[in-house]
Amino acid sequence: xxxxxxxxxxxxxxxxxxxxxxxxxxxxxxxxxxxxxxxxxxxxxxxxxxxxxxxxxxxxxxxxxxxxxxxxxxxxxxxxxxxxxxxxxxxxxxxxxxxxxxxxxxxxxxxxxxxxxxxxxxxxxxxxxxxxxxxxxxxxxxxxxxxxxxxxxxxxxxxxxxxxxxxxxxxxxxxxxxxxxxxxxxxxxxxxxxxxxxxxxxxxxxxxxxxxxxxxxxxxxxxxxxxxxxxxxxxxxxxxxxxxxxxxxxxxxxxxxxxxxxxxxxxxxxxxxxxxxxxxxxxxxxxxxxxxxxxxxxxxxxxxxxxxxxxxxxxxxxxxxxxxx
Numbered sequence: 001x002x003x004x005x006x007x008x009x010x011x012x013x014x015x016x017x018x019x020x021x022x023x024x025x026x027x028x029x030x031x032x033x034x035x036x037x038x039x040x041x042x043x044x045x046x047x048x049x050x051x052x053x054x055x056x057x058x059x060x061x062x063x064x065x066x067x068x069x070x071x072x073x074x075x076x077x078x079x080x081x082x083x084x085x086x087x088x089x090x091x092x093x094x095x096x097x098x099x100x101x102x103x104x105x106x107x108x109x110x111x112x113x114x115x116x117x118x119x120x121x122x123x124x125x126x127x128x129x130x131x132x133x134x135x136x137x138x139x140x141x142x143x144x145x146x147x148x149x150x151x152x153x154x155x156x157x158x159x160x161x162x163x164x165x166x167x168x169x170x171x172x173x174x175x176x177x178x179x180x181x182x183x184x185x186x187x188x189x190x191x192x193x194x195x196x197x198x199x200x201x202x203x204x205x206x207x208x209x210x211x212x213x214x215x216x217x218x219x220x221x222x223x224x225x226x227x228x229x230x231x232x233x234x235x236x237x238x239x240x241x242x243x244x245x246x247x248x249x250x251x252x253x254x255x256x257x258x259x260x261x262x263x264x265x266x267x268x269x270x271x272x273x274x275x276x277x278x279x280x281x282x283x284x285x286x287x288x289x290x291x292x293x294x295x296x297x298x299x300x301x302x303x304x305x306x307x308x309x310x311x312x313x314x315x316x317x318x319x320x321x322x323x324x325x
Contacts, residue, residue: 005259011267014288023254025285038091049103059119072114104250118209127180139234155190171200171269177276179214200240208249216245252278
């Protein structure tokens with residue numbers, strides 16, 4: 001995987017990390033459960049990944065960068081299905097017991113072993129190009145809103161009902177999610193608003209490709225294309241905008257291991273944002289930080305909706321304010 005940097009705990013997690021943090025929102029099993037028998041929750045997640053395997057196989061088949069892609073895609077589907085069946089028989093196999101992090105990691109591992117580095121690259125490139133063409137329009141519409149609170153509400157689609165958190169932060173760290181409209185028309189206009197208020201913004205993106213998530217290198221290229229000849233984002237200075245490698249290679253994230261460089265950049269931040277279902281909901285919804293935090297995501301899995309007592313495609317905005325004593 002990862003960046004060459006030594007991996008360290010994210011410095012803004014509440015300490016001691018061992019007792020305060022686990023990259024897991026849902027309880028997949030309890031101490032009283034039989035370690036040799038999968039729990040109902042584990043089985044439902046194994047089935048979720050099993051049911052998505054054909055779509056990953058289809059993406060892999062069309063990867064023009066890999067010789068004999070259809071044959072290798074077939075091998076991927078076979079190998080990954082075998083792993084999932086093994087976990088159903090013995091949840092301690094393949095590094096288990098299984099959770100969404102392990103299931104994602106095993107899938108990426110099989111893909112990479114067969115030569116598939118980025119099976120979503122074509123769709124990411126297409127979506128990025130479309131979103132880049134719309135960026136100026138989106139920013140202009142937002143800039144036309146004079147009231148600051150209404151402007152922020154517009155940036156987050158009006159889902160911050162009631163109390164809008166203080167955007168006067170000196171530094172914000174945002175763990176970003178998908179390519180395309182998500183990063184270009186969602187997060188970047190929001191980050192631009194923070195920049196215009198004088199906030200230093202650190203955007204942390206994946207080290208390696210995983211599904212349609214934007215990578216660190218791709219994000220640098222996207223922002224380069226969006227900047228004008230003066231190096232600004234539609235007139236907003238970007239000298240306080242930093243792009244960081246999160247050291248991650250999955251659509252979920254374990255914040256107990258991030259690169260030293262990111263840890264250094266984030267050490268004085270007073271706002272942490274985790275965006276996307278994988279990062280913001282499935283692995284870090286209840287993560288506690290030393291500073292204010294915001295978890296943003298859409299519920300796309302029935303298992304998550306059931307656990308949270310919501311509905312499929314509900315939006316989650318969870319803001320935690322740290323009160324200084």
